[in-house]
Amino acid sequence: MEDDNSILMQKQVRDNSEDLQNEFLDLKNWEEQMKRKEQEILSERNNGQQIIPPVRSKNKKKKCTIKENITSNNSKRIKSYDYTSWDKFDIDKACKELEAGEQSDESSDEPLSKEELEKNHSKAIEYKQQGNDFVKQKKWDKAIASYSEAIKLFPYDAIFYANRALCYLKQDNLYSAEADCSSAIQLDKTYVKAYHRRVTARLGLKQFDAALEDVKKITELEPCNKETEILLNHIKKQFGDSFMSKKNICTTDVSDNKKIDKKVIDTKEDQNKKNSINVDNETVKPTSPTNIIESRKDRRIPDWLPEKDNVEIIEPIEKPPHLHSKEPLKRIPVQEADLSKPFKEKIKVICNNQVELKSNETCKPEEKFIENCEEIPPIPTNSVQFLINWKKYTSFDFRYRYLKQIPSGSLPKIFRDSMETDIFSGILTTLKTEFMKRKEPIFSYLKDLSNIKRFRAFIMFISNSEKQDLKLMFSYCNTSEKISEEEITDLQDKYEI
Amino acid sequence: MDELSKPQIICHIEKSVDYSLFDAKWIPCSAKFVVMGSRPRGTGIIQIYEVSSGELKLVKNIERSNQIKCGTFKASSLRDRYLATGDFKGKLNIYNLEDPSIPVYSADAHTQIINAIDGVAGASIGCGAPELVTGSRDGSVKVWDPRQKNRPVAVMEPKEGESRRDCWSVGFGNSYNSEERVVAAGYDNGDVKMFDLRAMSLRWESNLKNGVCGLEFDRKDIPMNKLVATTLESKFYLFDLKTQHPKKGFAYLVEKAHKSTVWLVKHLPQNRELFATCGGGGTICLWKYNYPEKRKVTDADGIEEGIMGNISLLQNCTLSSQPISSLDWSPDKQGLAICTSFDQCLRVIITTKLNTY
Numbered sequence: 124m125e126d127d128n129s130i131l132m133q134k135q136v137r138d139n140s141e142d143l144q145n146e147f148l149d150l151k152n153w154e155e156q157m158k159r160k161e162q163e164i165l166s167e168r169n170n171g172q173q174i175i176p177p178v179r180s181k182n183k184k185k186k187c188t189i190k191e192n193i194t195s196n197n198s199k200r201i202k203s204y205d206y207t208s209w210d211k212f213d214i215d216k217a218c219k220e221l222e223a224g225e226q227s228d229e230s231s232d233e234p235l236s237k238e239e240l241e242k243n244h245s246k247a248i249e250y251k252q253q254g255n256d257f258v259k260q261k262k263w264d265k266a267i268a269s270y271s272e273a274i275k276l277f278p279y280d281a282i283f284y285a286n287r288a289l290c291y292l293k294q295d296n297l298y299s300a301e302a303d304c305s306s307a308i309q310l311d312k313t314y315v316k317a318y319h320r321r322v323t324a325r326l327g328l329k330q331f332d333a334a335l336e337d338v339k340k341i342t343e344l345e346p347c348n349k350e351t352e353i354l355l356n357h358i359k360k361q362f363g364d365s366f367m368s369k370k371n372i373c374t375t376d377v378s379d380n381k382k383i384d385k386k387v388i389d390t391k392e393d394q395n396k397k398n399s400i401n402v403d404n405e406t407v408k409p410t411s412p413t414n415i416i417e418s419r420k421d422r423r424i425p426d427w428l429p430e431k432d433n434v435e436i437i438e439p440i441e442k443p444p445h446l447h448s449k450e451p452l453k454r455i456p457v458q459e460a461d462l463s464k465p466f467k468e469k470i471k472v473i474c475n476n477q478v479e480l481k482s483n484e485t486c487k488p489e490e491k492f493i494e495n496c497e498e499i500p501p502i503p504t505n506s507v508q509f510l511i512n513w514k515k516y517t518s519f520d521f522r523y524r525y526l527k528q529i530p531s532g533s534l535p536k537i538f539r540d541s542m543e544t545d546i547f548s549g550i551l552t553t554l555k556t557e558f559m560k561r562k563e564p565i566f567s568y569l570k571d572l573s574n575i576k577r578f579r580a581f582i583m584f585i586s587n588s589e590k591q592d593l594k595l596m597f598s599y600c601n602t603s604e605k606i607s608e609e610e611i612t613d614l615q616d617k618y619e620i
Numbered sequence: 621m622d623e624l625s626k627p628q629i630i631c632h633i634e635k636s637v638d639y640s641l642f643d644a645k646w647i648p649c650s651a652k653f654v655v656m657g658s659r660p661r662g663t664g665i666i667q668i669y670e671v672s673s674g675e676l677k678l679v680k681n682i683e684r685s686n687q688i689k690c691g692t693f694k695a696s697s698l699r700d701r702y703l704a705t706g707d708f709k710g711k712l713n714i715y716n717l718e719d720p721s722i723p724v725y726s727a728d729a730h731t732q733i734i735n736a737i738d739g740v741a742g743a744s745i746g747c748g749a750p751e752l753v754t755g756s757r758d759g760s761v762k763v764w765d766p767r768q769k770n771r772p773v774a775v776m777e778p779k780e781g782e783s784r785r786d787c788w789s790v791g792f793g794n795s796y797n798s799e800e801r802v803v804a805a806g807y808d809n810g811d812v813k814m815f816d817l818r819a820m821s822l823r824w825e826s827n828l829k830n831g832v833c834g835l836e837f838d839r840k841d842i843p844m845n846k847l848v849a850t851t852l853e854s855k856f857y858l859f860d861l862k863t864q865h866p867k868k869g870f871a872y873l874v875e876k877a878h879k880s881t882v883w884l885v886k887h888l889p890q891n892r893e894l895f896a897t898c899g900g901g902g903t904i905c906l907w908k909y910n911y912p913e914k915r916k917v918t919d920a921d922g923i924e925e926g927i928m929g930n931i932s933l934l935q936n937c938t939l940s941s942q943p944i945s946s947l948d949w950s951p952d953k954q955g956l957a958i959c960t961s962f963d964q965c966l967r968v969i970i971t972t973k974l975n976t977y
Binding site: 151 | 625630632661673682683685699741765767773774799973
């Protein structure tokens with residue numbers, strides 16, 4: 124009996140595993156079968172559809188619904204002499220009810236037909252325009268409100284989401300920005316701008332993997348997009364950094380990152396606003412504070428400090444936004460410096476200031492700081508990069524060195540057709556003052572400038588004093604650079620001198 | 621010995637995801653299923669997976685602004701296979717999964733979270749008009765017809781002034797011709813109500829003492845036969861709906877299971893006497909109902925009364941450490957099911973030997 128039992132048991136164990144094997148095999152066949160069936164269903168058009176009874180009639184429902192909520196009619200008029208009732212009457216509530224009633228009426232009557240959708244869309248586009256105007260004025264809150272309104276009216280347009288995402292980015296609201304970008308992408312899978320913004324947001328959120336994926340997607344969509352390379356480098360660097368210990372980050376690395384970061388953001392700005400290039404430092408500010416903190420950390424003690432020993436370094440505290448203290452920023456009264464007293468105390472105050480003020484103002488001391496460090500940014504590859512640096516550093520010395528590193532013949536490539544009069548004259552003055560002072564060649568620059576698009580337009584608006592300068596420069600070319608008369612007269616013709 | 625001849629429940633594929641899962645449903649006529657849930661930051665997500673040679677392939681990822689609680693394919697035809705979902709904000713949406721960016725139907729169904737949704741008469745399950753029913757925390761149960769925009773076709777809610785109980789579960793049944801249809805609803809105070817949609821009346825109600833987490837008719841498309849309701853505190857009730865006594869109502873039996881909340885019950889689409897219940901401890905139990913010899917007797921007054929059979933536990937299996945939030949049997953393959961649990965895992969399970977019952 125015992126033997127029998129054990130044999131039976133063995134058999135059952137074997138059967139069970141066989142069953143399971145069969146089941147798996149069956150599953151595989153079934154998967155294929157299902158795929159075929161699905162294809163059939165998809166290809167099959169609705170022939171011979173069932174006759175479906177009509178929608179439950181409204182009247183019937185009204186008559187019989189068991190526990191249907193009968194809204195008590197508020198239509199009982201309150202007589203004008205019935206003061207006690209009027210006292211109890213809540214006007215606000217009544218107004219709200221009225222509004223709610225209207226709204227629900229609207230929504231229930233709305234058949235959401237195509238025409239309605241189109242109507243909504245055009246309305247939404249108006250809101251979008253309004254939002255764009257706010258963006259130009261840098262009123263992010265109002266812009267977000269406008270875009271939200273547009274989305275509420277017509278939630279199926281990717282542009283609304285992408286624009287709102289930009290505003291969130293500006294406000295450093297990275298989670299919302301990312302979510303909006305995702306919505307935009309869901310609506311339009313080929314929307315490069317949305318991917319771009321999501322990359323920026325994800326970088327901010329330190330989601331490097333996801334950011335990398337997005338960059339890949341961008342390269343897929345736009346293989347010749349130059350910015351993707353910058354982004355990719357940026358991600359790789361950051362990604363690497365997150366593995367490296369903080370000590371290993373060399374100063375140049377950090378500052379490089381920072382520059383790229385700025386470029387990225389500003390190029391986007393540029394995309395958004397096309398030709399209206401008002402790029403100034405403010406556009407950079409929202410994202411820069413963290414970077415600044417980093418660079419300060421690396422430099423530790425700036426060279427201009429007279430005393431490098433007894434300086435207390437205050438480390439920045441990096442906290443995610445939700446952990447930030449809710450208390451208002453501490454005000455630090457700035458005292459008039461007494462020059463008779465030792466210098467040290469004053470510096471301490473400055474240091475404190477820098478740490479305490481996490482607002483945009485931190486940028487200002489920082490700028491000087493960078494100027495002092497005299498780091499020349501790399502050779503620009505497009506007009507935006509050039510403009511950022513040009514506007515940022517106004518000293519002639521810097522501009523001279525910045526121009527100096529640009530190889531001849533590349534100016535037209537950098538600018539293409541986005542040169543502006545003030546930049547043009549700025550370059551000319553730099554050439555005249557700095558280059559000539561240092562006896563550097565300027566002819567190649569003048570030639571390059573003449574090859575820029577819309578050059579003739581700039582020449583038309585040139586002032587008399589600048590014409591004088593130009594004449595001076597040409598004679599300088601002739602004398603010190605030994606350029607042949609022919610070439611100079613050729614160029615002079617172009618400059619209409 | 622006996623143990624070995626019983627069906628086995630095997631976890632075929634396990635996949636962990638980075639969001640909370642609330643519901644999972646097989647897409648009819650395919651080896652694909654959808655899972656619905658909520659991202660940690662409070663947005664909703666729908667993912668479509670395909671079972672292919674022992675692995676799960678992510679087919680589509682749909683992000684939504686609202687957390688999604690529940691969904692069903694039951695009210696759409698096999699050709700369309702539209703997914704109807706209920707979310708945390710009380711919105712009812714119907715999506716075409718081929719193009720999910722814009723819902724094909726959308727209604728502000730409730731003021732609060734939609735806890736449960738069910739459908740009928742889509743893919744030839746049941747007769748009559750395709751309809752959806754939603755149950756919400758706001759205490760109302762509403763019936764929707766996708767052909768009628770924005771307005772429900774029927775509303776069942778407490779009268780003004782009565783306390784509104786949280787509705788946890790809803791289900792369609794008795795849809796055997798184009799007129800007959802009932803909706804059963806379970807509430808957090810243990811109430812079970814059965815509404816007759818043809819007569820627009822309350823057909824029957826009872827109280828099970830504990831909140832009713834899940835309920836289901838064994839079949840939607842037959843004259844109602846059985847109803848299983850699962851409750852908190854590890855009990856479930858099985859009602860025989862063939863005969864209704866004017867005073868005693870329906871005959872029923874109670875079974876203890878899982879040693880914790882019984883979250884849900886799902887009948888096997890291929891065999892209505894078999895059903896699975898899922899418990900708070902991450903366990904799945906497989907049950908079989910055995911009919912009595914005679915299903916009704918006539919009592920002394922000449923009134924018919926139902927008789928209960930008995931219920932037997934076929935298998936018991938622990939899949940996860942957390943409650944199982946949903947389970948769905950594949951309508952196309954016997955024994956194949958998908959379940960989700962609060963440990964953020966979705967599992968494809970296989971149950972063998974079901975054809976022997």
